[in-house]
Every structure is written in C-alpha cells, then in structure tokens.
Amino acid sequence: MPSPAGRSAKDFFRPLAVGAPEPLREIPARPSRAIHFFDPSNPKMAAKVPQLTGTVDVLLGNLEDAVRADNKVAARESLVQIASSTSGLGGPDGSAQLWTRINSLDSPWVLDDLTRLIPAIGDKLDVVMVPKVQGAEDIAYVDRLLAQLEAKAGLDRPILVHAILETARGVANVEEICGASPRMQGLSLGPADLAADRRMKTTRVGGGHPGYLVRQDPTTTSDGVLGQERPTYQQDLWHYTIARMVDACAMHGIYPYYGPFGDISDPLACEDQFRNAFLLGCVGAWSLHPSQIEIANRVFSPSVEDIRHARRVVAALNRQGGDGTGAVMLDGKMEDDASLKQCLVLVELAEQLAAVDPKLKEIYDAIELTDE
Numbered sequence: 001m002p003s004p005a006g007r008s009a010k011d012f013f014r015p016l017a018v019g020a021p022e023p024l025r026e027i028p029a030r031p032s033r034a035i036h037f038f039d040p041s042n043p044k045m046a047a048k049v050p051q052l053t054g055t056v057d058v059l060l061g062n063l064e065d066a067v068r069a070d071n072k073v074a075a076r077e078s079l080v081q082i083a084s085s086t087s088g089l090g091g092p093d094g095s096a097q098l099w100t101r102i103n104s105l106d107s108p109w110v111l112d113d114l115t116r117l118i119p120a121i122g123d124k125l126d127v128v129m130v131p132k133v134q135g136a137e138d139i140a141y142v143d144r145l146l147a148q149l150e151a152k153a154g155l156d157r158p159i160l161v162h163a164i165l166e167t168a169r170g171v172a173n174v175e176e177i178c179g180a181s182p183r184m185q186g187l188s189l190g191p192a193d194l195a196a197d198r199r200m201k202t203t204r205v206g207g208g209h210p211g212y213l214v215r216q217d218p219t220t221t222s223d224g225v226l227g228q229e230r231p232t233y234q235q236d237l238w239h240y241t242i243a244r245m246v247d248a249c250a251m252h253g254i255y256p257y258y259g260p261f262g263d264i265s266d267p268l269a270c271e272d273q274f275r276n277a278f279l280l281g282c283v284g285a286w287s288l289h290p291s292q293i294e295i296a297n298r299v300f301s302p303s304v305e306d307i308r309h310a311r312r313v314v315a316a317l318n319r320q321g322g323d324g325t326g327a328v329m330l331d332g333k334m335e336d337d338a339s340l341k342q343c344l345v346l347v348e349l350a351e352q353l354a355a356v357d358p359k360l361k362e363i364y365d366a367i368e369l370t371d372e
C-alpha cells in the first residue's frame, strides 16, 4: 500500500534526487532538551550564540514568526555567517546541533530560505523545522526540494525535517505527517498558532489559562446545609494535542517536543509545562530566552531519584532470573517486565545525556544502589 506521501514501501528509503545522500533508516537519538531560538538578524542575540554553544543541545536560527518582515533577508544572511564562523556549532561533531526554522511554505521567503541555506551551510544544518505543516503533501514538497539541493551541493548526509503542529488540519493529519518521509526527525507543538487556527479564546503563547478549570461538586453537611467551599482545579489546555503528538511520533520512531512557553517571567509555570511534556513522552521543548535553557536541561534530564529507582528495578529483576523477566517486590511494589521497560527508557536516556553532558555523567555515575 502506498504511504500517505505516495511512495511504496520499496521506494521509501530511495533518495529523491540522483546524487542525494541515502535517507537514514533510523533517526538518531541526539539529546535535544532545549531547542534554543534566536533571531539571527538581532545583533545582540547573534552575539550570544558562541557562548550558548556549550550550554544547549540545539541552537535554532529562526527565520519565521518573531523575525520582522523587513529583516527576513538579513536574518538568513546572518545565519549563514554564524553557521560558517561558530566552532562547535552544527554537523555530526558539533557540541550543539544547528537547526533553522524556515518561513511557512506559502510565504514569499521560503524558497530563498532553502535555496540559500542548503548550498551555503547544508553541511552544518542538522534539522530544518517547517512551520504550519498541514499534511504529508507539505513534507513531500520539502523532502524533494532538500534532496535536489543536497545533490547539487554534494552533501553526504541527509538534512532532517521537523514539523510544527500548529493547525487543526495538521493535528488531524498528525500520523501521516510523521510517516511522510524518512527525513522526519520529530514534531513540536505550536500552541500559539494552533490556538488561533482552532479559534480558541486564549491570548497566550503556550501554558495554561485560569478560566480552563474543573470545579468540585457542591458538598452538603449531614443536616443538608450547602458547603461554601468549592475548590477549582486548573486543567491543561494542551494535554490532548501533546498526547496525540507523542503517540504519532512513537509509532514512527521520531521525537516529540513541547514548543514555546511565552511567559518568560514565570519560570515555575514554564517548568511545570515542560515537566508535563517530559512525563508524557516528549524529549525537549523550545527555549525563547537564555533563562529557559537551564529549565529545559534540568526538566528533560531524568532526576537522580528516577535513575536510582530505575537501576534498582533493573538490578532486582536481573538478580532474580538473570534475563529481566518475571515479577519481584521492591519497596512494597510489584515490578515486572513492563515496569522494567519503563525503567530502561530512563536508563537509556540518562546514558545518552551523560555522553554529551559531563556534569550529568558525574552525577549519574555517583548514584549508589544499596540493595546488593
């Protein structure tokens, strides 16, 4: 059966242009806890890039929304200059990955974004983020164009594609978007555009809303008097979309991310939003301001307690049968093959992060298990 993008299984991993690099069979699990956005046309932000390179997993030169229309060309040119001159940025050996967010596919800038960036800095660019993706057809367009540009530039590794989920149609088509190309690296939630497209009645960039709540039922005392206290509980506006995104990504072996949290002055609520996403299966989030990098790095790294517990479960199941099967009691709780699999997700993530983050490696290496 053809894939949604129209390719049969046998052609799925064929390059889309003669001379283009072979598509990857598996998307590498490169740490990307914070995708840090900067406007390359803003001299102050551009000047901060070299010092951010050692502190963040991904630096993203943003060309789309938040870049003024009269700065689009300057942003693109500045990104070329930054990528060419910043050591440790981008490419297979970069200490920080280099991503860009191109303009939307219906904009007057996107064609020049791709035709300028790929020949100039295609060897440095790890991922191209595509905004406002509606369906597999949008990915197919970018896929073919990238293949042609890669072939022309003589690149030897494929540039990956990341889609932002920020239209109602995009959400409806989320599974076909994830499976549209072997270039698909992941998805981010774009809560601001999605809210507008859905005609939600919010005015924020991500996060919760005090009006979206559940109120406790009225209580009555034994003599039938109505209680005064009716606590309310704020609900998560984004739970449904993030859960759909996580399932679609997991099904296709690619990575889900929470997007932006616009209230820079509320680090606590930002941390909560990021943590909800982490617990639901996301691997990272966007950082819009340098202060959000530390929040994302911390939240999307498993805690010492999580890793200690996960290793204890692995050790307990191994002690029992040697092959990790069966069931054991640990701290009064049953642990079996399924909890072992969850623990392994955390242990593997810790190993991947420790490989790029020496401080974290030291912390994880120092964890002692007391059961043996």
Ligand SMILES: CC(C)(COP(=O)(O)OP(=O)(O)OC[C@H]1O[C@@H](n2cnc3c(N)ncnc32)[C@H](O)[C@@H]1OP(=O)(O)O)[C@@H](O)C(=O)NCCC(=O)NCCSC(=O)C[C@H](O)C(=O)O
Residues within 6 Å of the ligand: 036, 037, 038, 039, 044, 045, 046, 048, 062, 065, 066, 164, 166, 189, 190, 191, 192, 193, 194, 205, 206, 259, 260, 264, 287, 288, 289, 290
């Ligand atoms: C939000 C900001 C406009 C705030 O900027 P500013 O007022 O300058 O903040 P500060 O004075 O606190 O900044 C301190 C210094 O840090 C530099 N800075 C600020 N932000 C960044 C950054 N992202 N990268 C690098 N450096 C940064 C400032 O220049 C100050 O420097 P100095 O004076 O020399 O000390 C600003 O942070 C900003 O514009 N951030 C990026 C916004 C962005 O990318 N938005 C787009 C993504 S969200 C989106 O598109 C919505 C989504 O698509 C959806 O639909 O949901």
Ligand SMILES: [Mg+2]
Residues within 6 Å of the ligand: 065, 131, 166, 190, 192, 193
């Ligand atoms: Mg948007």
